[in-house]
Amino acid sequence: DAKTTQPPSMDCAEGRAANLPCNHSTISGNEYVYWYRQIHSQGPQYIIHGLKNNETNEMASLIITEDRKSSTLILPHATLRDTAVYYCIVRPRNNAGNMLTFGGGTRLMVKP
Amino acid sequence: NAGVTQTPKFQVLKTGQSMTLQCAQDMNHEYMSWYRQDPGMGLRLIHYSVGAGITDQGEVPNGYNVSRSTTEDFPLRLLSAAPSQTSVYFCASKRGGQETQYFGPGTRLLVL
Numbered sequence A: 001d002a003k004t005t006q007p008p009s010m011d012c013a014e015g016r017a018a019n020l021p022c023n024h025s026t027i028s029g030n031e032y033v034y035w036y037r038q039i040h041s042q043g044p045q046y047i048i049h050g051l052k053n054n055e056t057n058e059m060a061s062l063i064i065t066e067d068r069k070s071s072t073l074i075l076p077h078a079t080l081r082d083t084a085v086y087y088c089i090v091r092p093r094n095n096a097g098n099m100l101t102f103g104g105g106t107r108l109m110v111k112p
Numbered sequence B: 001n002a003g004v005t006q007t008p009k010f011q012v013l014k015t016g017q018s019m020t021l022q023c024a025q026d027m028n029h030e031y032m033s034w035y036r037q038d039p040g041m042g043l044r045l046i047h048y049s050v051g052a053g054i055t056d057q058g059e060v061p062n063g064y065n066v067s068r069s070t071t072e073d074f075p076l077r078l079l080s081a082a083p084s085q086t087s088v089y090f091c092a093s094k095r096g097g098q099e100t101q102y103f104g105p106g107t108r109l110l111v112l
Helices: none
Strands: A009-013 A018-023 A031-038 A045-050 A061-064 A070-075 A084-092 A106-111 B004-007 B010-013 B019-025 B031-037 B043-051 B054-057 B064-066 B076-078 B087-094 B107-111
Touching (some): A018 A031, A018 A084, A018 A106, A031 A061, A045 A070, A070 A084, B004 B087
Parallel strands (some): B010 B107
Antiparallel strands (some): A018 A070, A031 A045, A031 A084, A084 A106, B004 B019, B031 B043, B031 B087, B043 B054, B087 B107
């Protein structure tokens, strides 16, 4: 699976958009970009995934650059409950058992 | 649905003891997996299963055994506990053909 690079931490004001970047310059054509988050002491939670088109769901938006070497997860109106570690994961859609390889992630702190 | 459940929530072992961490899911998911998370780190895959009777090793399988006799259950056995196995253990499950992995609440293990 391709390696990802994320900033170790970010702050965001409550109610503002949180933009979390991820670099994946070695991504290959069959690899998807997945985002999970982990709220303190809980199991990770799926957020969104995409291949090359921008994606949006009820939780967030995913913007993938045209060359696919980087992406940004956008939480449009961050709340205090969005404080968590956010993991960007790149892997083929049908790799062995569809298992995930987690890196260090970005610790997002949403402040009042 | 209860989702993914794990027992126990906390466990303290002495070096050399053995124990089994339980994981169950009631969503009829084919895929199940075990991860460990050391302090300040991302999750690492221990073992996974793509269906009843089928298991395979992940990134850090040494010291652990698994079996998958039913679709619902995927126990993780520590053969002879070592202090290096002190960690938080997460179980996850996923339906084939879907992208979302569901994680349990975790088991915190301390090996003295």
